[in-house]
Amino acid sequence: GDSVTQMEGPVTLSEEAFLTINCTYTATGYPSLFWYVQYPGEGLQLLLKATKADDKGSNKGFEATYRKETTSFHLEKGSVQVSDSAVYFCALGTGGFKTIFGAGTRLFVKA
Amino acid sequence: NAGVTQTPKFQVLKTGQSMTLQCAQDMNHEYMSWYRQDPGMGLRLIHYSVGAGITDQGEVPNGYNVSRSTTEDFPLRLLSAAPSQTSVYFCASSYSKAGALNNEQFFGPGTRLTVL
Numbered sequence: 001g002d003s004v005t006q007m008e009g010p011v012t013l014s015e016e017a018f019l020t021i022n023c024t025y026t027a028t029g030y031p032s033l034f035w036y037v038q039y040p041g042e043g044l045q046l047l048l049k050a051t052k053a054d055d056k057g058s059n060k061g062f063e064a065t066y067r068k069e070t071t072s073f074h075l076e077k078g079s080v081q082v083s084d085s086a087v088y089f090c091a092l093g094t095g096g097f098k099t100i101f102g103a104g105t106r107l108f109v110k111a
Numbered sequence: 112n113a114g115v116t117q118t119p120k121f122q123v124l125k126t127g128q129s130m131t132l133q134c135a136q137d138m139n140h141e142y143m144s145w146y147r148q149d150p151g152m153g154l155r156l157i158h159y160s161v162g163a164g165i166t167d168q169g170e171v172p173n174g175y176n177v178s179r180s181t182t183e184d185f186p187l188r189l190l191s192a193a194p195s196q197t198s199v200y201f202c203a204s205s206y207s208k209a210g211a212l213n214n215e216q217f218f219g220p221g222t223r224l225t226v227l
Contacts, residue, residue, distance in 0.1 A: 034215075041220075042221075043201055043219050044154075044201070044203075045218065046216070049215070093214075097159060097161060097167075098159070101146075101153040101155075103152060
């Protein structure tokens with residue numbers, strides 16, 4: 001069945017470091033791919049998305065490219081800030097009305 | 112707009128008790144869903160609805176009931192609480208019946224439930 005695998009955390013970085021959170025997926029058909037972010041004590045909110053192969057989603061300095069050949073959607077940011085500390089979820093949207101979420105990766109950014 | 116609201120924020124139940132988690136949205140979204148979030152397991156879909164009067168089961172529906180009498184409200188009922196239902200519950204909504212395919216989902220702030 002459809003699934004999402006993302007790197008385990010926690011990931012701890014110093015401020016201004018480069019961030020990569022890996023995400024790979026298994027899906028039939030042509031899914032959409034999402035990154036959601038969850039700040040402490042809050043619900044999830046959409047960070048970025050891509051709906052077809054080679055699309056690049058971007059928002060708030062974060063980027064991810066939909067790679068069909070490697071079935072990946074890795075999240076990157078060139079310079080993280082303390083305020084980026086959160087849990088990041090990679091997700092896959094299918095035509096069956098269901099979104100499949102990865103397990104989440106907790107990011108800590110130290111000043 | 113308030114977006115997606117959930118009540119209560121916290122709840123402690125004893126095994127065997129029943130309760131209803133409330134969810135409402137004011138964005139006129141057709142698609143609504145309930146997830147539970149457990150450590151290391153991401154979010155798992157419990158039930159979803161593509162419109163008033165229409166509901167369907169998700170990945171982990173056992174022990175939960177839902178109904179959708181209006182577009183705005185989508186309550187989740189725990190029939191007889193068990194410790195395995197200790198979790199954080201999120202309600203979400205989306206613009207269209209295509210729901211998850213390429214539309215953003217809007218999440219409520221969550222309800223943290225503990226079953227003793």
